[in-house]
């Protein structure tokens with residue numbers, strides 16, 4: 540018997556499917572143990588549990604971070620305020636609490652998560668809870684729990700309840716042995732941060748649940764995201780958010796990365812639109828389940844030059860943080876997102892000049908900008 544056929548047969552026996560290599564439903568095969576998280580092997584989760592005319596019922600985990608509030612506002616415009624539930628383990632400020640449904644959800648508490656999904660008839664889940672790259676290195680065991688154990692809970696709840704699941708990955712899912720300029724979707728991924736390791740794990744587990752159980756898993760590898768309304772949560776790309784605030788407030792900025800550190804970046808509006816577009820893309824347009832998305836790439840020096848055009852007295856000084864610098868030096872400089880552009884029509888709106896103008900305008904009715912323009 541040819542070796543490949545023999546392997547197919549063995550794999551087929553292990554996976555409860557025929558040796559022909561095709562993926563038809565075998566006899567129901569359950570996870571071992573008495574966990575409530577048992578998922579039939581023949582479950583087909585492809586059809587989300589809402590009809591085409593219904594709006595999805597959305598849950599966002601880790602929603603009080605840099606990206607979650609913006610995502611909730613964006614999705615509420617599309618699906619209605621009450622169809623989008625923001626959740627976190629932190630107490631929301633008044634304006635967020637009153638802007639739409641908010642609920643406590645700790646992703647490490649599986650039963651709590653399941654209760655929320657069931658009681659609210661959730662159909663789409665955006666899983667934003669995470670510890671980012673720099674804070675993750677400062678607390679590896681917590682990052683491992685939140686980013687890996689938490690993800691397992693989310694995957695199981697999503698599979699059990701036929702949810703469409705979005706999990707963001709990151710440029711941080713690549714490492715020093717990945718091609719860095721540009722970085723394609725499929726290449727060596729050997730990140731050297733717990734954040735990166737947990738995100739590669741998330742990509743692989745999500746794809747595995749998709750192929751094994753039909754979970755409708757969708758994932759984008761975000762670049763560094765730049766937004767004005769929320770503080771970043773402790774990442775390596777945070778400098779590109781803080782610079783605008785400091786430029787307008789003090790006229791100067793102390794940067795913790797070297798001037799020549801090139802990283803892929805994206806304005807929040809593009810990020811949120813990409814996220815919704817991939818979630819709404821017809822399943823048959825997705826040749827993959829994890830895509831790079833990108834908008835621009837720049838260095839601190841490039842960004843400072845662009846800020847100077849608006850704030851002529853702006854000064855940047857460099858005080859390099861060795862942990863963040865080592866992380867940035869292992870990450871992609873440019874991101875190849877051609878598959879996203881080809882498969883579901885991804886196209887960014889914001890390049891560096893529009894980003895800088897928008898961020899400065901957002902931060903300031905400030906006289907510095909007004910005087911310079």
Ligand SMILES: NC(=O)c1ccc[n+]([C@@H]2O[C@H](COP(=O)([O-])OP(=O)(O)OC[C@H]3O[C@@H](n4cnc5c(N)ncnc54)[C@H](O)[C@@H]3O)[C@@H](O)[C@H]2O)c1
Pocket residue numbers: 600601602603604605606607626627628629644645646647666667668669670671685689707708709710760761762763764765770771772773774776
């Ligand atoms: N911001 C970026 O530049 C960027 C880039 C790439 C990918 N991402 C990804 O996007 C997602 C959102 O990023 P962000 O910048 O908003 O992160 P953030 O750090 O600002 O927010 C994360 C949130 O997770 C919450 N959280 C922590 N532990 C939790 C727990 N046990 N249960 C529930 N929630 C918990 C925190 O309270 C926090 O509000 C993350 O998964 C991140 O990896 C972000």
Ligand SMILES: C[C@@H](O)[C@H](N)C(=O)O
Pocket residue numbers: 671672673708709710711734761762763764773774775776777
């Ligand atoms: C790039 C991204 O994942 C995050 N902003 C970080 O720097 O950790």
